[in-house]
Amino acid sequence: MPEVKSIFRExxxxxxxxxxxxxxxxxxxxxxxxxLKSVTLEKLEKMQMEAQKAVKLQExxxxxxxx
Amino acid sequence: xxxxxxPLFLAWSYFRRRKLQQCSDICTKILQDNSYDxxxxxxxxxxxxxxxxxxxxxxxxxxxxxxDQEGIAEMMLxxxxxxxxxxxxxxxxxxxxxxxxxxTPAIRPLTQSGRPITGFVRPSTQSGRPGTMEQAIKxxxxxxxxxxxxxxxxxxIRLGTASxxxxxxxxxxxxxxxxxxxxxxxxxxxxxxxxxxxxxxxDVNNALDLAAQATEHAQFKDWWWxxxxxxxxxxxxxxxxxxxxxxxxxNHQEVVDTYLYLAKVYQRLDQPITALSLFKQGLDHFPGEVxxxxxxxxxxxxxxxxxxxxxxxxDVLKQDNTHVEAIACIGSNHFYxxxxxxxxxxxxxxxxxxxxxxxLYNNLGLCCFYxxxxxxxxxxxxRALALVANDEEQADVWYNVGHVAVGIADLTLAYxxxxxxxxxxxxxxxxxxxxxxLELRKGRIEQSKAFLxxxxxxxxxxxxPHYNLSILSEKIGDLQSSYTAALKSEDSxxxxxxxxxxxxxxxxxxxxx
Numbered sequence: 001m002p003e004v005k006s007i008f009r010e011x012x013x014x015x016x017x018x019x020x021x022x023x024x025x026x027x028x029x030x031x032x033x034x035x036l037k038s039v040t041l042e043k044l045e046k047m048q049m050e051a052q053k054a055v056k057l058q059e060x061x062x063x064x065x066x067x
Numbered sequence: 068x069x070x071x072x073x074p075l076f077l078a079w080s081y082f083r084r085r086k087l088q089q090c091s092d093i094c095t096k097i098l099q100d101n102s103y104d105x106x107x108x109x110x111x112x113x114x115x116x117x118x119x120x121x122x123x124x125x126x127x128x129x130x131x132x133x134x135d136q137e138g139i140a141e142m143m144l145x146x147x148x149x150x151x152x153x154x155x156x157x158x159x160x161x162x163x164x165x166x167x168x169x170x171t172p173a174i175r176p177l178t179q180s181g182r183p184i185t186g187f188v189r190p191s192t193q194s195g196r197p198g199t200m201e202q203a204i205k206x207x208x209x210x211x212x213x214x215x216x217x218x219x220x221x222x223x224i225r226l227g228t229a230s231x232x233x234x235x236x237x238x239x240x241x242x243x244x245x246x247x248x249x250x251x252x253x254x255x256x257x258x259x260x261x262x263x264x265x266x267x268x269x270d271v272n273n274a275l276d277l278a279a280q281a282t283e284h285a286q287f288k289d290w291w292w293x294x295x296x297x298x299x300x301x302x303x304x305x306x307x308x309x310x311x312x313x314x315x316x317x318n319h320q321e322v323v324d325t326y327l328y329l330a331k332v333y334q335r336l337d338q339p340i341t342a343l344s345l346f347k348q349g350l351d352h353f354p355g356e357v358x359x360x361x362x363x364x365x366x367x368x369x370x371x372x373x374x375x376x377x378x379x380x381x382d383v384l385k386q387d388n389t390h391v392e393a394i395a396c397i398g399s400n401h402f403y404x405x406x407x408x409x410x411x412x413x414x415x416x417x418x419x420x421x422x423x424x425x426x427l428y429n430n431l432g433l434c435c436f437y438x439x440x441x442x443x444x445x446x447x448x449x450r451a452l453a454l455v456a457n458d459e460e461q462a463d464v465w466y467n468v469g470h471v472a473v474g475i476a477d478l479t480l481a482y483x484x485x486x487x488x489x490x491x492x493x494x495x496x497x498x499x500x501x502x503x504x505l506e507l508r509k510g511r512i513e514q515s516k517a518f519l520x521x522x523x524x525x526x527x528x529x530x531x532p533h534y535n536l537s538i539l540s541e542k543i544g545d546l547q548s549s550y551t552a553a554l555k556s557e558d559s560x561x562x563x564x565x566x567x568x569x570x571x572x573x574x575x576x577x578x579x580x
Contacts, residue, residue, distance in 0.1 A: 024565050026504045026535045029497035030176050031433050031470040033402055034426035034463055036395045036417075038189040040133040047127060 075111060078118055087122045094119035117256055120263040123239060128266050131298055132327045132358075133189055159339050159369050172530060172560045175403040176497070185368060186399030187392045240264075242273050251280035261295055275299040290319035297328060306332050321352050323359065330362055339366050357387045364393070373400060389420055398430070407437035425454040429464050436471050444471060462492030469501065478505060496526035503535060512543060523555075530560035537569060546573060 037045075074093050081090035097115040242264065250257050257277065265274040278299055282292035293316035300309035313329040316322075326349035333342035343366055349359045364379035377400050380393040387393075398413030411434035417427055432447030448468050455461045469484030482505050488498040503518035516539060522532035533556035540549035550573045556566045 024538050024569060026507060026538055027531050027565075028470075028473065028504055029500045029529065029531050030174065031437075031467050032176055032463060032497065033186065033399045033430045033433060034460070035186055035188040035399070036391060036422065036424070036426050038133065038187065038392065040130050041189055043129060 075115060075118075078115070082118060082122055082125075085125070087126050090122040091119050091126075094122065113256065117259045119239065120259045120267075124259070124262045124266050126267075128262075132324065132331065156370070157340055158337055159334065159366075171562060174405075176529075186395035186397070238268070240268075242268060242270055245273075247273070247277050247280055251277055251284050254281075254285075257281050258291070265295070265298070271299050271302045275303070288319065290316040290322070290325070293319070294322075294325055294328065297332075301328070301332060301335075306336050323349065323353055323356055327358060327362060334366070339370055342366055355386045357383055357390060360386065361390070361392060364396070368396065376400075391417065391420070391422060398434075402430075402434060402437070407434045410434045411438050411440070423454075425451045425456065425460050425464065428454060429467055433467055433470075436474060458491040462488040462490075462495050462498070465491065466495060466498050466501075469498070473501075478508070481505060494525055496522045496529060496532070499525065500529070500532045500535065503532075507539065512539070515539060523552075527555070528559055530556045530563060530566070533559065534563070534566055534569075537566070541569065541573070546576060549573060550577075 074097055078090045078093040078097070081087075081093065094115045098112055098119070101109050101112040101115075103112040103116045240260075240263065245260075250260055261274055261277050261281070264270050264277065275296070278292055278295045282289060282296060285292055287293075293312045297309040297312035297316065300306070300312060310329065310332050313325055313332065316325050317329070326345060330342040330345050330349075333339070333345065343363060346359050346363045346366075350356060353359065360379055360383045364376045364383065367373075367376035367379060377397055380397050383390050383393040384397070394413050394417055398410045398417075401407070401413065402410035411431070414427060414431050414434055418431065428447050428451035432444050432451060435441070435443040435447060448464060448471070451464045452461065455464060465484050466488040469481045469488065472478070472481035472484055482502070485498045485502045485505070488495050489502070492498075499518045499522035503515040503522065506515040506518060516536070519532050519536045519539065522529070523536060526532070533552050537549045537552035537556060540546070540552060550570070553566055553570050553573065556563065557570065560566065
């Protein structure tokens with residue numbers, strides 16, 4: 001839009017050096033791709049979960065028997 | 068009249084269709100009718116007994132090549148390593164010796180052991196090797212990387228005992244009453260029995276006993292028993308003995324598995340170069356074998372030589388273009404070398420192949436965002452969130468959504484996402500660090516500092532919290548703490564230019580005083 005006159009005019013030096021201050025800024029941690037799990041690991045985790053569940057059920061049954 | 072199937076045949080059929088529980092139930096019934104006795108028994112009960120051991124083994128069977136869990140004790144009280152300070156490029160324990168060309172920590176996040184994160188996890192890559200005793204003990208603080216004290220107290224033993232707990236009549240085979248010598252002479256029963264003892268009961272001592280007697284009975288000519296002996300020695304931590312057994316088995320018969328086991332021994336002995344040459348030797352006998360190629364790629368990756376790891380993963384894909392590990396590793400490598408579009412193609416390929424889980428959708432979402440395909444980004448993340456299996460995964464997905472929010476400059480959303488990540492996983496150091504940056508933008512210096520200190524204590528291997536704390540302290544005029552934090556940052560990422568500049572500035576400052 002060339003007809004709109006801006007209040008600010010940009011200043012671009014035609015000669016001489018252009019200098020810029022490098023200010024240290026804080027850094028963010030990077031995005032994290034999640035690694036896929038191998039079949040073995042998935043099976044291990046599944047077995048562990050099932051074993052834990054079974055043990056919990058058994059303990060519950062034991063408790064009920066005691067009562 | 069109804070014709071009933073022979074029960075043993077039916078059980079066998081169930082076994083082949085992997086309906087293991089039904090198979091085991093029928094075998095139990097057969098064994099009740101024809102009781103099994105070690106000394107004299109009918110062929111049918113012997114067959115049923117053998118089939119039941121196989122069914123029970125299959126239920127808990129895991130690929131022994133993949134199984135590897137190093138406990139703190141083995142790692143720190145290691146007697147088998149040859150050199151305490153290995154030369155660069157010859158050890159798996161010096162993650163810092165990068166061969167160049169790999170992405171720096173400024174781009175690619177690190178795991179706790181100081182290695183770049185990989186695209187694929189296996190039981191042995193889960194936590195890597197911490198460098199010092201202090202780090203080793205500290206590491207299990209976060210739930211996701213818990214490490215057993217020794218491998219003898221690890222997951223496999225716990226699984227073994229759990230399988231006994233769920234059996235109210237006690238174990239199927241009472242190992243202490245077994246006459247090993249007798250079984251070792253019956254080749255048709257001894258192998259299934261061995262696998263049962265090794266995989267189901269996890270009783271390595273008894274398994275070793277049986278294997279030793281059986282190999283003696285076979286006059287030391289059976290390669291299979293030698294491999295089993297090697298596996299037992301490996302589990303017991305006698306690596307040199309297991310090496311001998313595997314070598315001798317290879318002399319009898321060239322088998323891919325034996326190569327893999329032997330390479331595993333060398334990796335445990337921290338001799339990656341020997342393992343590599345062994346794999347190459349194996350490739351001479353079995354050209355293009357995928358598992359051997361993958362083994363080479365994994366070693367290169369563990370030694371932080373990412374470019375050649377990628378080369379080998381590409382070779383793997385030439386042989387088997389549905390290899391999930393290779394696709395995932397190449398994809399993540401492209402993502403962290405600034406080519407998210409190509410990474411996106413690899414992950415899309417995985418999706419086409421039917422991989423359907425939270426991790427994949429999360430990666431797709433990130434790749435879409437950085438490849439400027441904004442339409443798919445949020446829906447991918449939504450799916451990832453719908454598929455999460457546990458709180459740690461949920462935290463990671465929210466953390467990545469936070470990055471997307473930072474990218475579109477919606478800092479309120481970003482703030483909320485990082486907070487959510489922390490709500491699901493209180494040990495998420497990266498989220499703490501990023502929150503601190505956002506807090507500082509809001510001008511809350513104290514809060515920001517507190518977050519950074521938390522991040523620092525949770526993840527001393529990351530350079531970001533140290534560096535940020537250094538900048539923050541310098542801004543508020545606490546030059547001494549700024550200097551110590553900068554030193555820590557230099558420790559974890561020596562090539563970081565900004566840290567070097569900051570240190571230089573501080574040193575000049577101190578010399579003026």
